[in-house]
Amino acid sequence: MKETRIYLKKGKERKVRNLYPWVYRDEVRKIEEGDVVADVFSHEGVFVGRGLYSKGARIVWRFLSREYDPIDRNFFVRRVEEALNRRGKINSTAFRVVFSESDFLGGLMVDRYNDGLVIQVRSRGMEEVKGTVIDALTEALSPSFIYERSDMESRRYEGLEPVKGPVLGDVPDRLTITENGINFYVDVVNGLKTGFYLDQRRSREYVADLIDEGMEVLDLFSYTGGFSVYAALRGGRVLAVDTKEEALDLARENARLNGVEIRTLRYDAFKFLGETEDVYDVIIADPPAISKRKDERKKILGAVWKLTYNSLPRLKVPGHLYVCTCSYQASVEDMVKYVRLAAIDRGTPVHIRAILIQPEDHPFLPHFPESLYLKCLHVVKVEV
Ligand SMILES: C[S@@+](CC[C@H](N)C(=O)[O-])C[C@H]1O[C@@H](n2cnc3c(N)ncnc32)[C@H](O)[C@@H]1O
Known part of the structure; x- marks a missing residue:
């Protein structure tokens, strides 16, 4: 299928050009439906950005790129590696690898706990490409496990049910992280947020x-x-x-x-x-x-x-x-x-x-x- 094409109302392209990563439904003049990858155009039909389409949601589009990048496994590997490289020196075996819109991956959170990952998928668009994202995370980070904690109520705004469960490997009941030389037990399955x-x-x-x-x-x-x-x-x-x-x-x-x-x-x-x-x-x-x-x-x-x-x-x-x-x-x-x-x-x-x-x-x-x-x-x- 072809990309979805989203045409904005007059003037609404400015904020997207200025890197505001969301388009609301009421800012849209016309949608030509295609697949989950969606291109946003100004009122005059000029390309503004490529992202993911959340059909039926109030936030109808989330930014991924300023180019016509293919949105595939390689794209997500690159974004994850860029995010990781930006982290600098963190003296902890647990940290956030991907912080959603701030890492130009709107709708996705990825937390690293030792050599495992806990992910949260918050938007309909990201949910639709979840399989590719998981493949990319596996390639980029070689995790021993991936556990999904998309059990937040806000998913309902996107027409999604909360989801929680293992995605890859065996998730330990309790793991021990070390932050600044201090040890903490973390329960990524039942703890608040992703555990810590x-x-x-x-x-x-x-x-x-x-x-x-x-x-x-x-x-x-x-x-x-x-x-x-x-x-x-x-x-x-x-x-x-x-x-x-x-x-x-x-x-x-x-x-x-x-x-x-x-x-x-x-x-x-x-x-x-x-x-x-x-x-x-x-x-x-x-x-x-x-x-x-x-x-x-x-x-x-x-x-x-x-x-x-x-x-x-x-x-x-x-x-x-x-x-x-x-x-x-x-x-x-x-x-x-x-x-x-x-x-x-x-x-x-x-x-x-x-x-x-x-x-x-x-x-x-x-x-x-x-x-x-x-x-x-x-x-x-x-x-x-
Ligand atoms: C933001 S977390 C605290 C995180 C903690 N400071 C840390 O660094 O790990 C908020 C905590 O408040 C607790 N909580 C919620 N309402 C409370 C209340 N009325 N009185 C005491 N604790 C409450 C929750 O159980 C949760 O553990």
Whole structure:
């Protein structure tokens, strides 16, 4: 079959030329249906780019190339190798090899765990070429296993059912990764996301540097103890709080795996902060994506306000709060504003010492603002 041809409404080609990788259905004037590979043309019929067609979806096209490249196994091998070469030196046996649109492979995430891969396919177009992509990943990376974790609800917007299961080789029930010399057990089958929060690697390093022997550290929303283990290894006395029992069990095991101990508490982190009377040197607050919806931006920022407002009295002076959001909808400016409002409401001066975003294996493509999703503020409680 021939490529699908998508003709845009007048003026809509500009953003695609400027490397914005999506075309929405309401930006399209006419579609001449062909196969999943789709070429986008301006209103005047000038070629703008080649990508994948997601028939029936709101995001009808995702970018792959500015040329008439054949979209075959070689193409995907090249894109994967380019992504890998961009990663630079990452001191971990687990990292993200392909970050979707940022690596010009919209709809595809590939995480490497030792010599195995966990993939996520998020769009209808990418689903249709999945077989070729898997062949390409096998050629480019020679994985010992590939496991698919396309079990996100957002696939339904593309008319796809969530999918989860082995694709190639034997997937270990539990594997051990090493990040900055620290070992973690990871369950890629049942864990959150693809098993581990690879996107917080740089934050874990950063927060570890704040900690000295004997400091009291509160790790809220701790999951399997990423921040907790780093902190305990620096001599921190750590309490990890999460609502997931299995995550806390694994957090304690992860601590032991590295020769340290942490305390854990299964409890709602928001409630805990409001109820505890203890004080800490460092509080880490890395909540789940409260929402990804634009109309719920206030709810996401409300969580930033609440975590800051309730952390401030629980911090020594100086004391450190490391607060994050993982939704594109909350900008850095928004976060700063809500931290400031919480500090004013408490009558407590604060410094913002650093702003961190997702690390280099989750590249932020400024042409695609949606690719900046993780932001963390290092807030310091000070005296005046
Ligand atoms: C973004 S993850 C944290 C990742 C972790 N910081 C790491 O580096 O591995 C969010 C965690 O919050 C937990 N969670 C969700 N709602 C919660 C709540 N109300 N109180 C405590 N934990 C919660 C989830 O179980 C999940 O483990």
